[in-house]
Amino acid sequence: MPLHKGPEKPDERPLSVNPFYGEADPVGGMTEAPPKHRLPAAPLPPSTAYQVVHDELMLDGNSRLNLATFVTTWMEPQAGVLMGECRDKNMIDKDEYPRTAELERRCVAMLADLWNAPDPSAAVGCSTTGSSEACMLAGMALKRRWAQRNADRYPGARPNLVMGVNVQVCWEKFCNFWEVEARQVPMEGDRFHLDPQAAAELCDENTIGVVGILGSTFDGSYEPIADLCAALDALQERTGLDIPVHVDGASGAMVAPFLDEDLVWDFRLPRVASINTSGHKYGLVYPGVGWALWRDNEALPEELVFRVNYLGGDMPTFALNFSRPGAQVVAQYYTFLRLGREGYRAVQQSTRDVARGVADRVEALGDFRLLTRGDELPVFAFTTAPGIEAYDVFDVSRRLRERGWLVPAYTFPPHREDLSALRVVCRNGFSTDLADLFVEDLAGLLPELRRQPHPFTHDKGAATGFHH
Numbered sequence: 001m002p003l004h005k006g007p008e009k010p011d012e013r014p015l016s017v018n019p020f021y022g023e024a025d026p027v028g029g030m031t032e033a034p035p036k037h038r039l040p041a042a043p044l045p046p047s048t049a050y051q052v053v054h055d056e057l058m059l060d061g062n063s064r065l066n067l068a069t070f071v072t073t074w075m076e077p078q079a080g081v082l083m084g085e086c087r088d089k090n091m092i093d094k095d096e097y098p099r100t101a102e103l104e105r106r107c108v109a110m111l112a113d114l115w116n117a118p119d120p121s122a123a124v125g126c127s128t129t130g131s132s133e134a135c136m137l138a139g140m141a142l143k144r145r146w147a148q149r150n151a152d153r154y155p156g157a158r159p160n161l162v163m164g165v166n167v168q169v170c171w172e173k174f175c176n177f178w179e180v181e182a183r184q185v186p187m188e189g190d191r192f193h194l195d196p197q198a199a200a201e202l203c204d205e206n207t208i209g210v211v212g213i214l215g216s217t218f219d220g221s222y223e224p225i226a227d228l229c230a231a232l233d234a235l236q237e238r239t240g241l242d243i244p245v246h247v248d249g250a251s252g253a254m255v256a257p258f259l260d261e262d263l264v265w266d267f268r269l270p271r272v273a274s275i276n277t278s279g280h281k282y283g284l285v286y287p288g289v290g291w292a293l294w295r296d297n298e299a300l301p302e303e304l305v306f307r308v309n310y311l312g313g314d315m316p317t318f319a320l321n322f323s324r325p326g327a328q329v330v331a332q333y334y335t336f337l338r339l340g341r342e343g344y345r346a347v348q349q350s351t352r353d354v355a356r357g358v359a360d361r362v363e364a365l366g367d368f369r370l371l372t373r374g375d376e377l378p379v380f381a382f383t384t385a386p387g388i389e390a391y392d393v394f395d396v397s398r399r400l401r402e403r404g405w406l407v408p409a410y411t412f413p414p415h416r417e418d419l420s421a422l423r424v425v426c427r428n429g430f431s432t433d434l435a436d437l438f439v440e441d442l443a444g445l446l447p448e449l450r451r452q453p454h455p456f457t458h459d460k461g462a463a464t465g466f467h468h
Contacts (some may be wrong), residue, residue, distance in 0.1 A: 061406050067424045067438070068408040070217070070251055070281040070379075074429030079229065080333050083327035085205075091127070091326040094317075100326040102131075103333040107279075111293055111338055114257050115266040115275055124300050127329050128277075129321050131250035132170035134292035135274035136320055138207075138246045139174040141274060141294065144301040145244070146208040162202045163211040164194030165413040166218045168250065171211060180208065192216065192371070193223045196231040201394035203235060207274070209244045213250030214265055218412065219372040219423070220355075220379025222252055225265035225272070232271055244273035244299075250290075251377050253277035258345040259327075259352060260376075266437040273299040279332045282348065282377075284339075284428055289328035292318075347428050351378040354424040354435050361439045362424075367446055371421055380428040383419060391449040393422045394457035396442075399449065403441045 024043040034052065044052075065075040086100065092456060094101040094381045112123035128134040139161065146156045160181035164170055167184075175182040183202045185194045192245055193216045205212065210232065212225045225247055232243050247253070256263050256278050260318050266272060271456065279289035293301040305316045339347065355374025358381070363370050374380040383393055397409035412419040426435075 009258055020125065027190050028228045029177070030260055032091060059331060062404055064429060064434075065404045066406040067426075067430070068406050069231075070278070070425050070427070071287050072284055073427065073430075075284070075331065075335075076295055076338075077294055079285075079338075080349075082334055083331050086294075086323045086327040086330045089326035091324050091329060092319075092322050097326060100330060103117055104329045107287070107291070107329065107332050108278055108293065109338060111277070112267075115253065115293065117267045117295055121295070122295060122296050123293055124172050124316075125230075125291060126318050128290040128292055128319065128331075129324055130290040131168070131248070131276050132173075132290070133320050134278075134290040135168070135170045136174050137245075137272045137292045137318055138276055138294075139171070139178065139180070139283050140304060141300050142182060142209040142244060142246060143178060144304055145273075145299070146206075148301065150205070157206050159208045160202075160204070161208055161211065162199050164199075164213060164216075164223065165415075166193050166216045167211060167213060168217055168248065171248070181206075183207075187413060189370075192412070192416070193221055194228070196228040198234045199228060200231040200306050203232070203241060203243050205241060212245055212247050212265075213252075214247055214249040214256060215379075216376040217251075218410075219381040219421070220374065220377035220425075221372055222256070222260075222263070222265070222376045226258060226263075226269060229269045241398040243271075245269070245271045247275045249273055249275050251280045251281045251379075254279075254282035254284075254344075255348050255352075255377060258341065258348050262310060262428040267295050279328065282427075283332060283352075284327055284335050284344075284347065286330045289330075291330055303441050304355040319461075348378070351426050351428055351430070354378065354430060354432060355424070357432070358424060358426065358435045365446065367442055367450075373425065374424075379423065381423045382419045383421045389455065390452040392457060393420045395452070396422060398443070398457065399445045401444065403445075404439060405441060417467060 002110065022043065024045045034044060066073065089097045089100055091100065109120060111125065112120035117123040128137065141161055142161070146159055158181055160183050161175055162183045163185070165184040165186050172182060174180065185198045185202065188195070193213060199210050208227060211222045212228050214225065215222060216237040225245070229245055232245065236242050253275055256265060266275060274292065274294045276290060276292045277283060279285045279291055280287040283289070290432040300318070305318050308318050352374060354377035359370055359373045359380040362368050362382055367385055368382045369385045371383060372379070380455060384391070397407050401405050407424060408420055409420060409422050411417055412421065422430040
């Protein structure tokens with residue numbers, strides 16, 4: 001049997017451990033409430049800290065009952081596991097996480113094929129934190145292309161961007177931040193989005209592009225992208241002005257390819273230079289991932305692209321954000337792989353069927369008039385019917401909130417400020433059973449609402465739950 005001797009000198013090396021493993025104050029966790037607006041003096045036990053945060057968050061609304069948001073509120077458990085495994089990976093570090101970067105590249109290629117790019121291998125694109133960042137990038141590319149073509153006049157001339165008044169607020173932010181004049185086509189009558197001819201008439205030599213919305217957040221309707229391109233083609237024939245189109249497909253770009261295959265709105269139209277979508281909306285991924293694609297290298301000026309070393313090679317990047325988790329990109333690839341075209345078609349068709357069914361049942365109640373029916377985006381908007389004077393849409397929204405349903409009420413933009421509406425966004429996870437409960441709750445509110453002496457909402461601006 002071998003004999004062993006102790007160390008010749010004592011091991012005086014201090015043990016290095018994670019500070020999180022250190023001792024917390026157990027009594028403080030039982031008897032003292034931690035401060036809310038300054039750091040506590042000492043650590044709390046992890047179970048105590050968790051419970052404090054958990055209990056406060058119970059007062060949030062239930063995301064599954066949130067019919068205001070377009071954002072995905074349900075994914076399969078396997079997707080959640082993958083996201084948990086990737087939440088510590090920084091998407092910007094292409095060299096350190098090459099497989100995550102590869103999955104991003106594959107997603108771009110899949111979208112280029114889905115949106116009928118002339119040569120999917122030549123299309124360029126990137127992931128973003130959502131459609132707002134994607135729109136900013138697309139707007140920057142439009143402005144830089146215009147500036148290159150007008151180098152003899154810019155920066156003296158002020159660029160402008162043409163869009164409908166119904167655009168998502170990120171486009172107004174873009175114009176503000178990048179010093180571009182926003183030229184907006186107003187709503188008229190029952191037209192709640194951009195009119196192609198009116199948009200063309202607002203264009204001039206300083207127009208960097210026109211934005212078309214495939215799925216308006218106000219009512220769920222598609223803007224006529226092909227008609228818009230035709231109007232701009234006619235403008236070019238008359239004046240020589242060559243105005244590109246960006247399609248903001250935040251929602252519709254992940255619905256139309258599966259349910260409206262005959263609708264021409266994408267890169268099949270030569271005038272469409274770029275498209276964005278939200279992976280975290282009808283792309284069926286938890287928040288925050290979006291995508292921006294350009295039809296080819298010419299549509300994205302090279303000077304906007306930064307290059308980083310990627311596995312000893314060259315990785316071009318285009319982004320406003322830097323560090324962000326790779327989890328959502330991985331979840332997007334998982335969902336593309338999991339569903340395929342037929343799976344997406346089945347999910348989106350089911351969602352549209354629910355939207356149409358709920359819209360019909362709301363109309364059948366007799367107190368409401370439908371503005372849209374959920375037959376484009378799985379979204380419908382409605383207002384009170386003529387003769388309903390005891391309550392308004394803001395009363396309905398407030399009372400539904402008491403039942404747990406979050407349904408936004410809002411006033412339409414200029415030229416239709418007289419119209420206030422409610423909007424219901426149907427998403428994967430808003431099942432037929434939940435839809436039945438929603439209609440039952442809405443119907444159950446009506447007798448009491450009808451007995452009101454008048455609408456009770458005085459400050460409609462504060463009452464609205466609609467923030468795009």
